[in-house]
Amino acid sequence: MAEALVEVRDLSVDYDSGSGPSVGPEKRKAAIERISFSVGAGEKLALIGANGAGKSTLLLALAGALLPHAGCITIDGVPAGKDTLTQIRQKSGLVFQNPDDQFFMPTVEEDICFGPRNYGVAGEDLKRKLEAVLGMLNIENLKNRSAHRLSGGEKRLAALAGILIMEPPLLLLDEPTSFLDPRSRRGLIRILKSLSQTMIIATHDLDMAQALCSRAVILREGEIAAEGKIDTLLKSSALLEDWGL
C-alpha cells in the first residue's frame, strides 16, 4: 500500500457547547468517537454514512477547523493541534457541504483568488491559475458574479474552484455532487478522476463514490461500522439498510 498521507488514531471530536444543563446522567455520545483509519498518498477514499453519522464533522477536523478532543490526526507527517493549524490548513483543502459557508468576497473571481493571494501569488501567475481552474470547471462565465447570487450548482463549482486553485495535497470534499445537474455531475466526476491528489469524499451519491473510490469507510453514529473495498461493502443490501443507507 502507498505511504499514508493521512493517519487518524483513536480520534474523538465534538462540538463544545460547555457542559450545559441538557447533559443528563447518560452522557451524550461525541459526534466522532474513537475512530482510526489511514489514507494512502494518492488514494481516493469514500466516507459514507446516514445523516448525522459524523462525516462533515470528521472532514472539519481533518481540515483543521475542529480540534480533536482525544486521539490524533496526522497529515503528511504533521500532527493536528493548536500550534500546527496553519500547516494543516495548507495541506488540506475542504469544500464545505454548504457552499454558502465558503464565500465572503464580493465576486467569484475575488473569492477564488483570495487563497493564492494570501500566499503571495499575484499578477500573471495568479491570472494563469485562475483561468486554468475556471476552464477546468467550465465556469468562466461566473467570475464577475456575486457568489451569493449563484444557483446551488454554480456555487458548488465556484467553491470547488477556490480550493482547487490552492492545489492542496489533500482534498476534502463534502457532498461534491449535491446541487449539480446530471451533466455538471458527470463533468465533476471526470475532473476528480483526473486529479492525482489524495481525496476524502463524504457523500450519499454511492454511484459517484464507486466511480471514484476503490475503498470506503462507513460511519454510523460517530463510529466506523465498516471499512474496505467499496464494491464489496455496497453489495450487501442488508448491511446498507443496517447502516441507514
Ligand SMILES: Nc1ncnc2c1ncn2[C@@H]1O[C@H](COP(=O)(O)OP(=O)(O)OP(=O)(O)O)[C@@H](O)[C@H]1O
Ligand atoms: N455545529 C454543530 N454543533 C453541534 N452539533 C453538531 C453541529 N454540527 C453537527 N452536529 C452534530 O454532530 C453529529 C454529526 O453531524 P455531521 O454533520 O458530522 O453528520 P453528517 O454525517 O455530515 O450528516 P449529513 O449526511 O446530514 O451531512 C450530529 O449528531 C449533528 O447533530
Ligand SMILES: [Mg+2]
Ligand atoms: Mg454532512
